[in-house]
Amino acid sequence: MYKVFFITLGCKVNQYETECMKSSFVSAGFSVSDDKSSADVILINSCTVTGSGDSKSLYAVRKARKDNPRAVIVLTGCLPQTVPDIYEKIPEADIITGTKERKNITGHVLEFIEKKNRITDIVPYGSHDDFEVTEYKPSFSHTRAFVKIQDGCSCFCSYCIIPYARGRCRSKPLDILKKEINTLAANGYREIVLVGINLAFYGMEYGMRLADAVEECSGINGIERIRLGSIEPEMILDKDLERLSRIDKLCPQFHLSLQSGCGRTLKAMNRRYTPDEYYALTRKILEFFPDASFTTDIMTGFPEETDEDFEESLAFAEKIGFAKIHVFQYSPRNGTPAAKMKQIPKNIKEQRADRMKALGERLHSQYLERQVGKTVPVLFERENSPEYHQGYAPDYTLIKILRKNSEKSLRNRIFYVTIEESRRDYCLGSITTMHNS
Ligand code: SF4
The missing domain is CATH 2.40.50.140 (Nucleic acid-binding proteins)
Incomplete structure (x- = not known):
């Protein structure tokens, strides 16, 4: 029996997809290994959201080849999907696939083991792809399970490569979601996290809302907690909050992707809300969920971000009082409009990221202090x-x-x-x- 070792970079969607790939390898007769050096196959599920995602993914491939020269190396995920000449760039990978139709990977591995010819199978996205349903047999190695309910993004923020790596918005049908959550509950899971590339767009193509998915999960015995992954602020309406607040199992943790607290920068980013609208949303959420915590992602050094813009962003983050901030530096992604704008020097991006991180740490401590006594x-x-x-x-x-x-x-x-x-x-x-x- 061939043994497969998995390496996952990037977001919660990738973590879920790695679990699905584990399931399909096990169904095809492979076993999952926790020892890279003795594995027959090493699969790297890559990320390309930033330049650092690219470097970490490529480093993981090269290191896998060095650590275990005889293993079949598979590179899959967002990075190959967006880099046309990936085949030449990373000769250490034996098999390269994108984010689409990964059900074929096990067959590619068997073919490579037999014929030893490199394989590239990157299927492009069209304008009307369906949600790809994949095999998922949870192993209950954690108490919390990620469940992908949405894929793709149709927003095209000016810095973001994801719509190219993931195609357009599409959602998991409710009957399939229900079946999956029932399996998780039967396997002992009590907490699930619903995740997606642009989660708040869940169900749009069927005339549904995110609340429909949460309600469906909430009706399943054994599941006691439902969390939401990152959501885009502009998609959450009062009527959604009203519905969501009636779901007892929903945890009041809102990761509202901010990116910048400066209105000018948000506009240049092609984000679809202003700082005032974002602030109003957090106050509205608190009306429905008085114990809500807010976490976010903030980017520093977006092209043309001035010192004043950054100060505004910093002050806005403080005003919201985030429980946690994930800070990252802007990095140009080929083919996006922001990559053609005037770039900010690296040292300035770093200084701003350090200041935002320091603020994030202070706000996190203050948030924790406020919990004492509860x-x-x-x-x-x-x-x-x-x-x-x-x-x-x-x-x-x-x-x-x-x-x-x-x-x-x-x-x-x-x-x-x-x-x-x-x-x-x-x-x-x-x-x-x-x-x-
Ligand atoms: S909403 Fe914007 S940042 Fe988020 S995945 Fe879509 S294009 Fe990227």
């Missing part, structure tokens, strides 16, 4: 410390409790915890009562 239900996760049990509150605050000698694992159980202290990136508390498990 009693929250915590779903405990994998035991990876002899000192603590740990899990997450509904707002995604990481909570730890001290572990007593010989105490049984709390994994996948929910307890109410009273938060007593905040530390650098988590809160410490003690169990008050059991929830329902």
Whole structure:
């Protein structure tokens, strides 16, 4: 039996897709390995959202070849989908595929093992692709499962390569979603995270809304928590919030992609909201979800971003009071309009990223301090410390409790915890009562 080792870069959608590829390899008679050096096949599921995503993906391929010269190396995902001459660029990869029709990968591996000829199979996107349904047999290695419900993006923000890497918006049909969530529940999962490339566009082609998917999942016994991946702010309407707020299982954690807190920069980015609209949305969410936490992504050094623009972005992030900020530096993506604009020097991008990160850390500490004194239900996760049990509150605050000698694992159980202290990136508390498990 051939053994396959998987490496995943990038976002939660990629993590879900790697799980699907694991399922299809297992169905084809392969086994999943956790040892790269003895694997027969090493598969790298790549990312191209930034220049750093590209470099990390290519480095992973070269390192895999060096670490295990006899393995079949498969490069798949967003990077090959967008780079036409990828075949010449990375001779270390034996098989190269994009983000489409990856069900063929197992067949390609078997063919390569037999014939030893390099294979490239990158299927281009058209204007009306259907949502690709893939095999998914969860292994229950984590307590939380990502579930892709939407793919593609039709927005074309001026800096973003993703519409080229993923095609246009399309959604997983509700009956397939229901079946998948039932399987997850039957395998012991109590928490799911609905993810997509542009999640808030879920169901548009069927005249549905994201709330339809959340309601469908909420009706499934065994699933107790539903989280949402990153959402685009302009798509969340009052009527959506009204519906979502009636779903008890939905965790009040909102990752609202901001990118910049400066109106001029947002316009140049072809984003579809102003800072005022974004701010109003967060206040509206708080009306429906008083315990909501807000997290976001912010880009620094977008072309032509001035010092004043950046200061505005910084001040806006502070005004929102994010619980967490994922900061990244702009990097030009070939074929996007922003790549042709006047670029910001590297050192300025770095300085701005450092300042935004420092703000993010300060806001995160302040957010954690505000949690002290609250009693929250915590779903405990994998035991990876002899000192603590740990899990997450509904707002995604990481909570730890001290572990007593010989105490049984709390994994996948929910307890109410009273938060007593905040530390650098988590809160410490003690169990008050059991929830329902
Ligand atoms: S909404 Fe904009 S940033 Fe997000 S994937 Fe689509 S084009 Fe990229």
